[in-house]
Amino acid sequence: MRLRKGKRRQVEGRAEVDDRSGAPAATPGLAVELRGVRRQYGRGAGAVQALAGIDLGLPQGTFTAVMGPSGSGKSTFLQCAAGLDRPSSGSVRLGGTEITGMSENELTELRRSRLGFVFQAFNLLPSLTVEQNVLLPVRLAGQRQDRRRAHAVLAQVGLADKARRRPGELSGGQQQRVAVARALVTRPDVIFADEPTGALDTGTAAEVLGLLRSAVDTLGATVVMVTHDPQAAAWADRVLFLADGVFADRLERGTAEQIAARMSVLTSRTGAAAGVAA
Template identity: 90%
Template sequence: MRLRKGKRQKAGELPGADGLPGAPAATPGLAVELRGVRRQYGRGAGAVHALAGIDLALPRGTFTAVMGPSGSGKSTFLQCAAGLDRPSAGSVRLGGTEITGMSENELTELRRSRLGFVFQAFNLLPSLTVEQNVLLPVRLAGQRQDHRRAAEVLARVGLADKARRRPGELSGGQQQRVAVARALVTSPDVIFADEPTGALDTGTAAEVLGLLRHAVDTLGATVVMVTHDPAAAAWADRVLFLADGAFADHLERGSAERIAARMTALTGRTRAGAGAGAGVGAGAAA
């Protein structure tokens, strides 16, 4: 996926895997597809347009980071893309499946069986063992719990000997490794990561990001990560920059320094626009 450098995305323009507009519905080979996605909170003069017409197509087997200034719509983008929130307008497809009109029960089943999640707060259940936490999506989906599969993914994240431990017995980095294993256990269409290294030190963060990178390169996983950290974003194949609820820029395989420079420039433009009366408005999701 490429956005033309220096050109803001227009509503109704859908960049395809080759960077050209006009990708057809349910394009083969795409893991994530958003068309005209808008999210508005409130009505009238006080309405907040957290997403202002997002069009996006991400191929399978790619690692995409999403960055932007505070209030740019990063979290709202992830929530809508992952079926955790419903857009006010537009459509979302995951693995070729249209999810926009699904019922809550259908969305819950899809998230359990076809999506993986890694959050900053780990979101592990303290009363369960590491293995039980990893197998929780399988259990909640009513499927047979495959202990061999759990052992396999725990070995991949370097925790083969921790299956019987509980989260409280592990370090923060180890707990996040468990979360990565849980995200991998169902071989999901997409792994959504929301600030996955926000609670980790630099060295441990690199280990976790290396696991996500390995999942993409070796297992063919698709990762979409929201982050504020240029060093974390540098692990991705591409970085998309959000501003005022729309994609304003992108960078392919950028270094942490180049990503930080783009963010600084984008933040400066956003503040200048806000000073002139433009912007998403107070209360937009970060």
């Protein structure tokens, strides 16, 4: 399948737009681009606005952490940005490719071939070996399974000697490193990580975050991570803070202490606003 890219044209001297959807043209150099993205659940008086108009561009080869109070829209943001959920309105591009209007089959192929995912629960198949788990995205995409590539990424995450093991024989940290290797095996445009260290102890979490950091610094990958942990967010180039479905603050290269302080202020603001609304 050929992924559809937005066609550009000039309209009466105005900025270029996508002549298929009317959305603004893609911005060069951005790995992730959301314009006017809204996501509403339900209708009428009971409707919930999970995302209330997101405008965001993340450059290629960067590490971004997304934080926010409970219910701020973090998970919805990640799902819409990764093509796992469809926004109610707005435009989402990954690597310049407009994905909003793609069919489910096209989205599935894009996720298998151009995106990597790391989840808190590891999501490894217990009946498969470590090597088979790593190669699963390649197999599902119908591509040739390159065992040399699998061993290369396993070596990158320090598990070259565990290829024949099964997930149940590994520690939690080792299983998450397998998940990172699986995310890297297709050389993805973007790696989306959802609370990747939530089930790990501090030392093991640092190892996994170091792997994601290395993927950015040495492989040129783009990482977008949702986390509640300031220590994890401190590994990122920037931290974006969500509140009530919009990005309310950002911090460049912050320490864990600075990030925690920003989160505390944001949480107190949103709590106060909720109290007023109640």
